[in-house]
Amino acid sequence: xxxxxxxxxxxxxxxxxxxxxxxxxxxxxxxxxxxxxxxxxxxxxxxxxxxxxxxxxxxxxxxxxxxxxxxxxxxxxxxxxxxxxxxxxxxxxxxxxxxxxxxxxxxxxxxxxxxxxxxxxxxxxxxxxxxxxxxxxxxxxxxxxxxxxxxxxxxxxxxxxxxxxxxxxxxxxxxxxxxxxxxxxxxxxxxxxxxxxxxxxxxxxxxxxxxxxxxxxxxxxxxxxxxxxxxxxxxxxxxxx
Amino acid sequence: xxxxxxxxxxxxxxxxxxxxxxxxxxxxxxxxxxxxxxxxxxxxxxxxxxxxxxxxxxxxxxxxxxxxxxxxxxxxxxxxxxxxxxxxxxxxxxxxxxxxxxxxxxxxxxxxxxxxxxxxxxxxxxxxxxxxxxxxxxxxxxxxxxxxxxxxxxxxxxxxxxxxxxxxxxxxxxxxxxxxxxxxxxxxxxxxxxxxxxxxxxxxxxxxxxxxxxxxxxxxxxxxxxxxxxxxxxxxxxxxxxxxxxxxxxxxxxxxxxxxxxxxxxxxxxxxxxxxxxxxxxxxxxxxxx
Amino acid sequence: xxxxxxxxxxxxxxxxxxxxxxxxxxxxxxxxxxxxxxxxxxxxxxxxxxxxxxxxxxxxxxxxxxxxxxxxxxxxxxxxxxxxxxxxxxxxxxxxxxxxxxxxxxxxxxxxxxxxxxxxxxxxxxxxxxxxxxxxxxxxxxxxxxxxxxxxxxxxxxxxxxxxxxxxxxxxxxxxxxxxxxxxxxxxxxxxxxxxxxxxxxxxxxxxxxxxxxxxxxxxxxxxxxxxxxxxxxxxxxxxxxxxxxxxxxxxxxxxxxxxxxxxxxxxxxxxxxxxxxxxxxxxxxxxxxxxxxxxxxxxxxxxxxxxxxxxxxxxxxxxxxxxxxxxxxxxxxxxxxxxxxxxxxxxxxxxxxxxxxxxxxxxxxxxxxxxxxxxx
Numbered sequence: 001x002x003x004x005x006x007x008x009x010x011x012x013x014x015x016x017x018x019x020x021x022x023x024x025x026x027x028x029x030x031x032x033x034x035x036x037x038x039x040x041x042x043x044x045x046x047x048x049x050x051x052x053x054x055x056x057x058x059x060x061x062x063x064x065x066x067x068x069x070x071x072x073x074x075x076x077x078x079x080x081x082x083x084x085x086x087x088x089x090x091x092x093x094x095x096x097x098x099x100x101x102x103x104x105x106x107x108x109x110x111x112x113x114x115x116x117x118x119x120x121x122x123x124x125x126x127x128x129x130x131x132x133x134x135x136x137x138x139x140x141x142x143x144x145x146x147x148x149x150x151x152x153x154x155x156x157x158x159x160x161x162x163x164x165x166x167x168x169x170x171x172x173x174x175x176x177x178x179x180x181x182x183x184x185x186x187x188x189x190x191x192x193x194x195x196x197x198x199x200x201x202x203x204x205x206x207x208x209x210x211x212x213x214x215x216x217x218x219x220x221x222x223x224x225x226x227x228x229x230x231x232x233x234x235x236x237x238x239x240x241x
Numbered sequence: 242x243x244x245x246x247x248x249x250x251x252x253x254x255x256x257x258x259x260x261x262x263x264x265x266x267x268x269x270x271x272x273x274x275x276x277x278x279x280x281x282x283x284x285x286x287x288x289x290x291x292x293x294x295x296x297x298x299x300x301x302x303x304x305x306x307x308x309x310x311x312x313x314x315x316x317x318x319x320x321x322x323x324x325x326x327x328x329x330x331x332x333x334x335x336x337x338x339x340x341x342x343x344x345x346x347x348x349x350x351x352x353x354x355x356x357x358x359x360x361x362x363x364x365x366x367x368x369x370x371x372x373x374x375x376x377x378x379x380x381x382x383x384x385x386x387x388x389x390x391x392x393x394x395x396x397x398x399x400x401x402x403x404x405x406x407x408x409x410x411x412x413x414x415x416x417x418x419x420x421x422x423x424x425x426x427x428x429x430x431x432x433x434x435x436x437x438x439x440x441x442x443x444x445x446x447x448x449x450x451x452x453x454x455x456x457x458x459x460x461x462x463x464x465x466x467x468x469x470x471x472x473x474x475x476x477x478x479x480x481x482x483x484x485x486x487x488x489x490x491x492x493x494x495x496x497x498x499x500x501x502x503x504x505x506x507x508x509x510x511x512x513x514x515x516x517x518x519x520x521x522x523x524x525x526x527x528x529x530x531x
Numbered sequence: 532x533x534x535x536x537x538x539x540x541x542x543x544x545x546x547x548x549x550x551x552x553x554x555x556x557x558x559x560x561x562x563x564x565x566x567x568x569x570x571x572x573x574x575x576x577x578x579x580x581x582x583x584x585x586x587x588x589x590x591x592x593x594x595x596x597x598x599x600x601x602x603x604x605x606x607x608x609x610x611x612x613x614x615x616x617x618x619x620x621x622x623x624x625x626x627x628x629x630x631x632x633x634x635x636x637x638x639x640x641x642x643x644x645x646x647x648x649x650x651x652x653x654x655x656x657x658x659x660x661x662x663x664x665x666x667x668x669x670x671x672x673x674x675x676x677x678x679x680x681x682x683x684x685x686x687x688x689x690x691x692x693x694x695x696x697x698x699x700x701x702x703x704x705x706x707x708x709x710x711x712x713x714x715x716x717x718x719x720x721x722x723x724x725x726x727x728x729x730x731x732x733x734x735x736x737x738x739x740x741x742x743x744x745x746x747x748x749x750x751x752x753x754x755x756x757x758x759x760x761x762x763x764x765x766x767x768x769x770x771x772x773x774x775x776x777x778x779x780x781x782x783x784x785x786x787x788x789x790x791x792x793x794x795x796x797x798x799x800x801x802x803x804x805x806x807x808x809x810x811x812x813x814x815x816x817x818x819x820x821x822x823x824x825x826x827x828x829x830x831x832x833x834x835x836x837x838x839x840x841x842x843x844x845x846x847x848x849x850x851x852x853x854x855x856x857x858x859x860x861x862x863x864x865x866x867x868x869x870x871x872x873x874x875x876x877x878x879x880x881x882x883x884x885x886x887x888x889x890x891x892x893x894x895x896x897x898x899x900x901x902x903x904x905x906x907x908x
Contacts, residue, residue: 053424074423084424092417095410103414106407107426151425244756247781251748327535337536344543359578361745361769363776363801371780380782455745455773496749504750505713505739 003030005067006159006191007052007082012061014047021047021056023215029159029191034181036202036224037195039212040237045195046087048212049161053077053084079107083157087164089144093137097128097147100136104151114154121150124184142173149180159191160184166199178205200228211236243378248496250379256492257392258447258454262469263476263484264399265443269317271416271479272436275335278342279320280444280469281462282349287313287445288452288461289353292364306449313445314438320345321437326430346462353459364452388450395443396485403481412436416479444469467508471515477525486526568611569604569859571850572631573843574624574642574652575666577616580742580769583797583835585644588666589614590832591840592641594823595847605855612847613637617648619714619742619767624648628655628663637661638859641846644839645767646670646716653680662865664846667839669791670719674886679861681868683842683849683881685814685892687716690791691723693894694812698728698761698788705732708759708785710750710766710774714742717765720790724763735759742767747774748781755783762787764809772801779805786810794837799899806899810907813838815893816878823877841878849874849881 007029014022022044029035037045050056052063054072062069065080077084092100101121105114122129125146131139136147145165152160162181166174182205184190196202203209203224211219211227213236219227227233266280287309294305324345328338365371371382403409415422415429415436423429444465451461468491473479476487491511498510518525573592576585592612600609613635615627624643631637632655639662643649649668656663657677665673665682674686698704707728711717725734736757738750747770754762762785766774771793778787789811799806816838823844827833832840849871850864857863874881884890896907 055420055423075426075428078424078426086421086424090418090421092414092421094417095413099410099413102407103410103422103427104425106411111407155426244752247752247755248749251752331535333536341539344539360582361580361772363772373780373782375782380780382780456769458745458769499749500753503739504747504753505741505744507744507749508741 003032005030006065007193008062008064008067009048009052010062010064012048012051012063013059014044014051014056015059016047016056020215022051024061025212025215025217027210027217029193031158031191032185032189033191033207034185034205035191035193036206036209037193037212038197038199038202038209038233039218040239041197042214043212044215045212046163049084049086049163049193049195052082052161078155078157081155081158082161083152083155083159084161085148085152085163085165087167089141089148091136091139091144091147091151093135095136096133097136097139098132100147100151101128101154104154107155117154117156121153124153124180124187125150142169142176145169145173145177146180149177149184153184153188153190156188157190159193162192162194164195164197166196174199175201178202181205200233203228213239244500246376246378247380248500249493250376250381250385252493252496253389253489254381254385254454254492255496256489257389258450259468259472259488259491260392260485261395261443261447261450262465263472263488264395264481265440265447266469266473267479267481267484268399268412268436268440268443270473271481272412272419272433273325273329273338274479275338275342276470278339278346278462278466279317279349280441281466282346282353283313283317283441283444284448284451284465285350285353285457285459285462286316287448288364288457289357289459290445291449291452292357292362292457296362296364306446309449310442310445313448314442316349317441317444318434318438321434325437326433329430329433350459350462357459359459361456361458362452363456364449384450384453388454391446391450395446396481399443399481408432408435464508467511467515471511474515474523474525475518477528480525480527483525483527490526565859566608568609569606569854570611570613570635570637571847572627572635572637572640572642573612573614574617574627574631574640574648575614575644576619576648577614579618579620581619581645581767581792581795583768583795584667584792584837584839585617585619587832587835587837587840588644588843590827590830591823591844592847593830594826595844595851597826599847599851605851606858610847610851612641615642617643617645617652619645619648621647621651625651625655628652632656632659632661638854638861639664639850639864641666641843641850643668645714646673646719647714649673649680649682650676650715653677656680660861660865662861662868664850664868666842666846667791668716670715671723672715672719674888678887679865681883681887683846683876683879683889684839685889687720687723687790689892690812690814690894691720691725692727693892694720694763694788694790695724695727695732697812697896698763699731702761702786702788704761704786706735706758706760707732708735708754708757708762709737710747710754710762710764711737711739712742712744712766712770713739714767716767716790716792717742721763721765740766740770742770744770745773746777748777751777751781751783755781755785759785761785764789765792767792768795768798768801771798775802775809776805788812791838793899794839794897794904796835796837796904799902799904802899803902807901808898810896810898812894812896814879815895816841819877838878841876845874845876845878845881848876 005028012025047056054074101118206224209221209224290309290312291305294300411427472488472491473484477483495510576582617624644667646668649665653676662679669687671686671688711721736754787809791813793811794813853867871883882890
């Protein structure tokens, strides 16, 4: 199957004041696939995502979108079709659900298209439909996470980056979130990179997986389900690889 | 004679001026989250621009007022473009930004003193008696009526812009979370510059109105900051509706307060309210406790 | 902390250090050694509120100085006047007084103008045994401010009484509303006024305001409600301009009477029509001689001639005369000042009593009309 590589990160180095947060990471994501990016705390996973959006300084390495090197200017990236749902939900608490989605479509010039998209994403996340006029600050953690993802989908991105969507959520809600991620990928062919700490259930829906430790890729796996058994993952988390 | 109607009128006029200050102050605070002293100087800049164009050069009053508003807005924009944007990109703390704003405020005030002397100046002409109106036993001048109407109009316009336009929603998004706003494609630096400009225009207008109503002097900024900050904190800092409410509340408490307290305590009332709220309800009336 | 911020902070520190160094290195002058110019100090408001009056007195003192020096000076020495800005503020005046006494080592000081200035400088002058002679401060407390404290203007014990009697007997009003500033001068004259007015009238309301307040509407609203038949409005120039305008804006038609601080053309011009008809008391003065008016015209100060300019002129002339006779010893100068009797100056005829005050006082009444000041009686 000849799938186009959409986003490629080549030998990325991010140094935060003396600390090598990302120390030579190369990963890629192709059309239509779900890629899991896992690893212990401080492995550099979130930093990789942030650097794509210009929120972390790049010391060396390249970021390529459709094989072309890009210079990350934070507010320009989403226009290319790449959306980011950062860690901690981070909805606009004083705005309503509907306004959050509207503003998610900020870069779309055609406002009627924005309206249609809002209807679309509300179909994917029906729980948002009933509360559309409520301020998003009043939603539960799980609902806010859905809203954050829905907001990311407003630009109908080719690639969606999710940073620890399960953080702080009950296991039942985490299951729902991952089901939604799967659904979005299947129905809309959106490529999704999901950063997670250690959730084996993610491996069940991913096409490929990377495991990071101390700023470097230590496992590249094209059959992620194989990581769900055995102790290869545990060894990383216990610092043995 | 019942003086209550007059005190109500005085309260509404004071509240209108404070409202303009609070609107401008809250707009900028919402986006930048630090206590900014520069608005004090911007109000003086607005007033002095009108004084210079209208009183000294004899230009048309409407042109002078518009120029005053724009000049104040421009200086506010400059303060962001030259100083605060750089501090933001270096992730400077709120304390550093406050100190920087204090420096800019002092400099601008000193500049005005040098150019115009520290004398108190009247802005409007004194050769004609001002037209006064009487409603329900309260007397007020046409300038005061204009201030009241303008203040309401400014508030309504701002509220509509924030609620209905995509620019307004972007402003609200940035004040909720600047980083995520960038991620979804908002050029936050440019937006914040606009916020500075609009907020500074409102504050410049308040300085112009104070000039019309009472007069101007280079140190009027401190008074502006005190009243504006008090109104904003009472109403809920960063909350545009709250600032409007807090401004009129302050106006009423100040003017009704001196019914019983000697008049020279008026400034102390603002301070007193401020301290009360900081102790008991620091989030203000309209904000929810975090 | 980022580089930019660090640089800014270092710049500020450097500027502060240079400023401190510069002020410390300013050489303190030597005490009067009998040669070189005779140094006399002057304190008055040269900026801010009441600067209109202050600048005019300064010009008059310069005229006197120039005349003295043109005639050969005093004891073959030129007279040098060091002018300091008191800003009609006790703190600024005290700083000015300290500088004149310890750094410039003046032999006498003309000033302050505002009573608050004089009261602030008095202890400093008294301790340093430097005579302080005020050209305009009328607060009663100055009478007992010290052995070295004098004034060529009468105490408000006279003015408060005069105002009360004028309002009661000439204006025939008996219910007064008092609007007064919270400075030494205002409160001093207000208290004397009240004592004298109590005999046949009532004070229906009394409202104070901070000297630097610029919005008197609350106070005016309250006074208006008390229905006085006259308003006694005490204030310096800036607050008076604002107050007169606001009295008119709030529809107050009651007659208004003020004190001698209103003898400032800036008030007439600043308040315009709003001041029409408002009257005030001033120390009576003879017409200034044409030579003085001409000299002031050269200094472009003729438009704002006021009652105190002549007194400032007279004080310097008296000092020059005294120093010519007894030299620059401050105690001797002080002793001679007490002996001033029937001195005919251009501003008044002066006789000092045992406390350094003027023994008698005469007042006129002036009023504002069409942005000018005119004499009523």
